[in-house]
Amino acid sequence: MTSEIKTALPPLFSLRCPRVSVDPDMHRSIATATVVFPRNPLVTGGCSLGTLAVSVAANRLLATGATPRYISATFTIDIDTPSAALRALAEAMERAAVDAETEWLGCSTEFVDRGCSPYGVEVSVFAIGQMPPDVDYYRDSLRPGDAVILSAPAGAHGAALFAARKGLKELQVTDDTAPLNDLVHALLREDYGIRLIAYPEGGVNEELEAMTADTPWRVEIDRDAAAPSADVAAVCARAGLDPLTLPTTGAMLTVVSPEFEEAALAAIRRSAHGARAAVIARVVAR
Known part of the structure; x- marks a missing residue:
């Protein structure tokens, strides 16, 4: 059975050698990111686990100011996982890697006889x-x-994941997770008075608290400006959740000095994933 699955695997899963030559000068200024998804559905709110994994890794780098360059992946696969699902996962990862402007270094694959994940694949x-x-x-x-x-309304990934895990099929939530290269590069291309860029994958509130911890400042949130999209609001109303506490993997938080506020907001809104950007908070003294 395992040999049949291996024969049907997309090329990505058996990629052992780099498709590119690594830039030898990179050792002077590298940043790295590692993400693990052991218990995620293969598709959440229309977003593939492959897209999610590549996007989160790339966006973590982007939030530090680094440009994503190379990527590798490890898969643990239940032998009963349908080959069509594996092809869809691989294709999504390939597309996301292109969007993230990264090149593949390699992949490793391990097959197990059930138990790796309730959804069949760990990535x-x-x-x-x-x-x-x-x-x-x-x-x-x-x-x-x-x-x-905030470059996009909060909580889309978290709400989609909650609905998927709870089997709430009547609540259709779109997961907007994507690599945000163009957004961050647009901000760094000009002087927009950037104080900080942060990736709120653990929730907007969590990231706002982290950025002001051990400082004389706090963040005052405008709840109207930070309102979620209608589909996320429906899930939150149903489950009693706060969208600002939900994982937000399709957006960036950017703090800018007030004189650059309008210019930075316009730059974000011109990017592929920033059309719904809004000023959601202000830094104030404690």
């Missing part, structure tokens, strides 16, 4: 990025009056 991704020499934003640079921009 881990390791990504390497290159840091530019002039990125110097950090949370200590926050100042009162700074604007906090």
Whole structure:
């Protein structure tokens, strides 16, 4: 049975050698990111687990200012997982890697006789990025009056994941997870007075609290500006959830000085995934 599955696997799953030559100068300025998804559905809110894994790894790098360059993956696969599902997963990862502007270094695959995941596949991704020499934003640079921009409404991934796990098929939630290269590159291409870029994969509230921890500042949220999309709001109303606490993997938080607020917001809205960006909070003194 395992040999039949291996024969039917897409090429990505058996990629052992790099498709590219690694830039030998990268060792001077690398950043890395590792993500593991042991218990995620293969598709959540229309978003493949493959898209999710590649996007989160790339977006973690982007939030540091690094440009994603190379990627590798490890798969643990239940032998009963349909080959069509594996092909869809591989194809989604290939597309996401292109969107993230990364190139494949290799993949490893292990087959198990049930038990790896309730959904049949565990995925881990390791990504390497290159840091530019002039990125110097950090949370200590926050100042009162700074604007906090969220590039897309909060909670889409978390709400979609909740609905999928609870079997709430009547609640259709679109998971907007995607690599956000164009958005971050647009912000770094010009001087927009950026204080900090953060990736709220654990929730917007969690990231806002982290960025002001051990500082003299706090963040004052405008709940109207931070309102979720209608489908996420429906899930939250049904389950008593706060969208700002839900995993948000298709958006970036950007803190900018107030004089650059409108220009930065316009730049984000021009990007592929920033049309619904809004200023959701202000930095204020404690």
